[in-house]
Structure formats: structure tokens, C-alpha cells
Amino acid sequence: MRGLLPFYRGLYTLSNRQASRKAGIVGSRCGLCGTQSNSKPQPRFGLLFDIDGVLVRGRMPIPAATKAFEKLVDSQGQFVVPVVFVTNAGNCLRQTKADQLSHILGVPSNPVVSLPKIEAVVLFGEPIRWETNLQLIVDVLLTNGNLGSSHQTQNTPQLHLLACNMDLMWMAEAHSPRFGHGTFLVCLENIYKKITGKDLKYEALMGKPSELTYHFAEYLIRSQAMQRQWELPVTSLYAIGDNLMTDIYGANLYNRYLEERVARKNPKAVAKMVSATGSTTAVPREEEIDSLWESELALPSATSCKSVLVCTGVYNPNAEVPSDANHCIKETVFHGHRDFIFDPGLVEPGHIVQDVAEAVDLIFEQEKFVPQ
Template sequence: QPPAFGFLFDVDGVLVRGSQAVPAARQAFQTLADSSGRLRVPVVFLTNAGNCLRSAKARELSQALGLQVSPEQVILSHSPLRLFNQFHQKCMLVTGQGPVEENAQNLGFKHVVTIEALRKAYPLLDMVDQSRRPKELPPPTTGFPTIEGVILFGEPVRWETSLQLIIDVLLSNGNPGAELQDIPYPHLPVLACNMDLLWMAEARMPRFGHGTFLLCLENIYKKVTGRELKYEALIGKPSTVTYRYAEYLIREQAKKQGWKSPIRHLYAVGDNPMSDIYGANLYNNYLKSARHNQVQAGVKTSLQAASPQTKDHLELRKDRDNSVESCESILVCTGVYRHSAGVPSNTEECTKETVFHGHRDFCFDPSLVKASYIVQDVNDAVQLAFKKENWS
């Protein structure tokens, strides 16, 4: 029978560790695919990575998993930005690493300025690395466009340069060569992708993520101005808009395969309680409240900007058929979350969060980091979902 469920798989710490595939990942996808290598269940890869193209991430996953993954199955942290078309005609400063300019253009942004272009236009702004300081006083910059907003795609390479130039842009209202006048507030729109404080690569301990960079930026801005840095939108896990986009792609995939049964249940498999589990549980709350005509549950009012902004032009909103009833969270022990004594029998054991690793604008609710299930690895997660769905 056609599947009535789909999977949202995190990537780092669930399917791969750095460039190496997690051993259980290939087993899981052998179970998910038929004899011709075609997936029998709709699958979306939901990662907070953003310093690459969707097509490149799809190729990486195809190689790691031993089956064909299409770019349409991949959601990077920035993918929902294609829905924010009110910013697509504005001149936006983009930060991160990798093909940030190409990513922005692929998402619909027509006028983008990179940190490197800004640095070259205003060489006196970047002063920390003495070897990069200009040897002579450069002529005044003319003709450089006024910046109208900032997109933070992911952690940059030279944090001191990006932090300095972003603050300069916000304090100068998009004209960083000007003298400091009254500090504008509210400041220019800031859209941030990927709030993960930490992520898991090949090293034995977690590595700094983009959430750590955001923490630095927020604290510098507040120290300099005495005011809070505000976000026009925060996207990527655990933001609800990202899961709504994932649900839309799951249903589109099912439609493309000719599966007539409506998708009723989603299973979100992740290794990070503060992004994967929090996000899946937050979306599960959203699904429950949506059935009672409420908009969202569990997020501070200031964060809800990400949903109303997309209200009028979200295809997924128009297309929404309300068939999905739940999004269950499954925590694996192969990444950020590790349980030294094996898989705990009680999910309460893993959710006693003593230090809040989530973003500033998400309130900490202990129930949201409590996984529906905890299993050893992604193969066990797939088997668990199959058993619950009576699927083989």
C-alpha cells in the first residue's frame, strides 16, 4: 500500500560525521529503498548546513548513502528564504562561506554584496589583522550601493572581519563609510539561517556552529548600542517555517510518485536535542494547534516574524491540506547526543537540560527537548517507524 508517513532526516551526526558515513546509514537506506534503488517512502534531508549548494549536498548524500538523492529532497538552513520575496529586490549584505552569492541568487535575491566586496570597497574598516591593513590611505569610496538588509547564511571564516563589518552596516544604516551619527533603531532587517550553537564532525567533541557566531554578534551589538539585536526572521531548525517547508516537500514528493494516500505522520530523526528534537516537537505542537485554528505554539512572540511574513506567498500555505497529524521526534546516539550507558529506556533521562543551548529568542521549555523515542542509530529509527506504521 502507499505510505502514509514520511521521514525528515538530519544529516550531520545522523547520516554522516564530517565526510564519513555513519555505518547504520547505508543499512537504513537499503531498507527504505526497493530493489531498483527507488525510495518506498517520502524522505527529506533537513540540515542546518548552509555553506554549500543544494545540488552539492545532494551529491554528497548520494555518495554517502549509495542511492540517488535529488536537490529537491534537500532542505538547507537557508532554503525557506526563497519564500521571503519582500527582500528579493533589496540590496542585501550576505555573510558565511562557500558560494554565498550563488546561494542568494538561487533563492531569488537580485542584489547582493559579500563581506569581501564590502571590505574591498572600504579597506579601512577591517583592522584586526594588521597584515591586511592598507599600507597607504585609500581614496574615498564612491558609487557603492546602500545596503538595505543583512542575510547571515552561516559561520564565516574570519569572524572578526564579519562581526566588525556587520556592526558597521547596522550602525550606519547601510552606509559603512559614513561618520557615526545617531544610531538607527530599529536597525536594518537581519535574516539569520542556522541557530545551532554546536555541531558534530569527526572530532570527539562538538564544534562551534553558526549559533555561536550569532551569540557573538548579538552581544557585541548590545554592548555597543545598549539595545537588543532584532531578527526579521530566524530560519533553519528549530524554526517552524522550516518544518512547514519540509512537510510541503514531503507531500510534493508523494504526489510525484503517484502515492494517493495522504501523508499522516512525519518522523524527524536527529542527534541534537536543542535543534532536531526541539524543532520536531515544536512543529508537532504547531500541527496540533493548527487543527484548532491557532497559528503557533511554544515560541516567543518576537520570533513569530518568520511565519506571518510568508503568509501571502507561501505555496505550502495555499496548498495545505491539513492531512499531516503528527511529527514524532526520534533521537539517535551517534552525534551531539551521547548516552554513555547505552540507549536509555526512559526518555526523561536525556532531557534534564542544565545549560540552555538554544537561541536567545526561543524560550526554554523542557518538554520540547524530550524526544518521543531514543534509539541507537538511524537504522533503528527507521525500523521503529516501520513498526509503528505496520510497514515492511
């Protein structure tokens, strides 16, 4: 029964089209139009926005989001910097999410671009009836997709399995975080091991904090800059989120990758890393995904991805007892997925701000960017 729950994670990006264009959502390319006047400042950074807990709480917009986007859109309805929405939410169609964001933020978004169908068992979002779905997925896995047969728990190759959302919790209208798809995966993994005695294996883990998500987000940011004919390269990314275990972990993980990518292109930096570690294994091989996407864009790659944590979602600074916020973060219980290693440095944000409006102000100040 291949193709069970055939969904794919959404990477949402608002375009710079005129307000009269139909709202939509992008899943591959950005499709921006228009050129940039030489009289306007050209940004050298892009923004990656989480949605739930940063821009909205359930169906309710966070007031700071409107304030923030007033600074990001000019009088012609165009974004003054490249913007991409990176979300693990899978509770509605991309088109629906695009319409919601357009209405809430008061800016247009571009049409949906279909993504290739994935021929595998894909777990995308937490279901409503957990018991029923857990039973069905276990049936599919233990029969290799043949539901007409009985369970085979020994010496049976596992069907390919992909998981597209690892959030243990997420923030809606309720005062406390809600169970996310990561919690559903914890249940599935433990049930599978209890029955078979073996660990559930994933063909791939996608979505935040997976590096693949940030690879694609960077590609979309660079696409926007190219299609706007901005001459200055986008060298910095800023990831704004409310969840330490996905938004901040993922951004810092990708920043670590970017630093290593820069080092690979600098023989002196490579030699220094080898000297410090005594091995070349500290320098990873060039990713195939890099060569694929970079070959399509004749633009320099980003060199950093900086994390910015907001306090309007999952992260609640008032719930921590010690006064040192960084200490609290390092001592926190790891809510990340089983297959990700807990590294305190990866859940420490580059900046902590109250809301997304403060985040945009901070980034503009850091970049010395004054929109016109």
C-alpha cells in the same frame, strides 16, 4: 550594503529518479517521477532526516546510514517513503551537498531548483575568520549599509537582519561538538548590545528549530506523495536528529503547531481549549503559509511530527550522570537561541535510539509498514 552574505537555508530532498539521472539537490519542489503500483504498500508517513551527526560525521558516513537507506530504496532505485533532508549546514553549495549524499548513501538526488534572492543582511553559517566578519557585520548594521560613513549608535533604525542557522554546536569528526553558527550569533548579539545598549533585532529566524522550516519540509513530503500518485494521505512526519536544541525542539514545536491546527478544524476541540484556558488566544490564527502551500496541494495535511533522537552526534547519553535519560534531558542547559523560550517538553524526544538504522526500523514498526 544590502545583500551581505546572501544565502538561504537548504532543505535537501533525494528524489526517486532512476540511478542514471544526474545527482542534484532541491530547494523548493521535489520533482519526483513515476507511479506507484497498487500491489505495493503506500506509506502514510514521511521522514525528515538531519544530516550531520545522523548520516555523516564531517566527510565520513555513519555506517548505520547505509544500512538504513538500503531499507528505504527499492530495487528500481525509488524511495519507498517520502524523504526530505532538513539541515542547518551552510558550509557548501546545495549541489555539492547533493553530490556528497548521493555518493555516501548510494542513491540519486534531483537537480537544484533556485530559490528567490533575499534582499537583506542574511547570516547563514559560521565564518572562518570570526573577528573580521563580526567587525564587518557590525559596521554594516551601524552604518545602515553605508560603509563610507561612521557608526551611528543612537536613534538609527536597524537594517533588516535574518539568521538562517541557530545551532550552538554541531558534530563533525572530532570527539566533541564544534562551535556552530548559533555561537557566532551569541558573539554578534553581545557585541552589538555592548556597543549600542540595545538588543539586536532579527527580521526573521529561519532553519531548525523554526516552524517555517518544518512547514516547507511538510510541503515537500506531500509533493512527493502527490507526484508518485499515492492515494493515501501522509498524516505522520518523523524527524530524526542528533541535537536536542534544534532537531528535537523543532520537531516537537511543529508537532505542537499541528495539534493546534487540527484543533482549529474541530469545533469541539476548540471549545475544550477555550474552556480550559478561558481565552481564545490559545488557538492561533490560521497561518498564511498554510493557505499558500495547501492551496497548491489538494491533499490533507499532516497531523503529527514525531521526534526521534539518535546517539551518533551531538547528543551523547554516556556523558550524562543520572540513569534516567528523560530526567537528564529536562535538566539540561538550554543551548537554543536567545529568542526561543526554553520548554523542557520541547527538548524531550519521542524516542531515543542508537543510530539512524534503528530509527528507520522503529518507524516501520510503529507504522506497521513492510516495504516490498
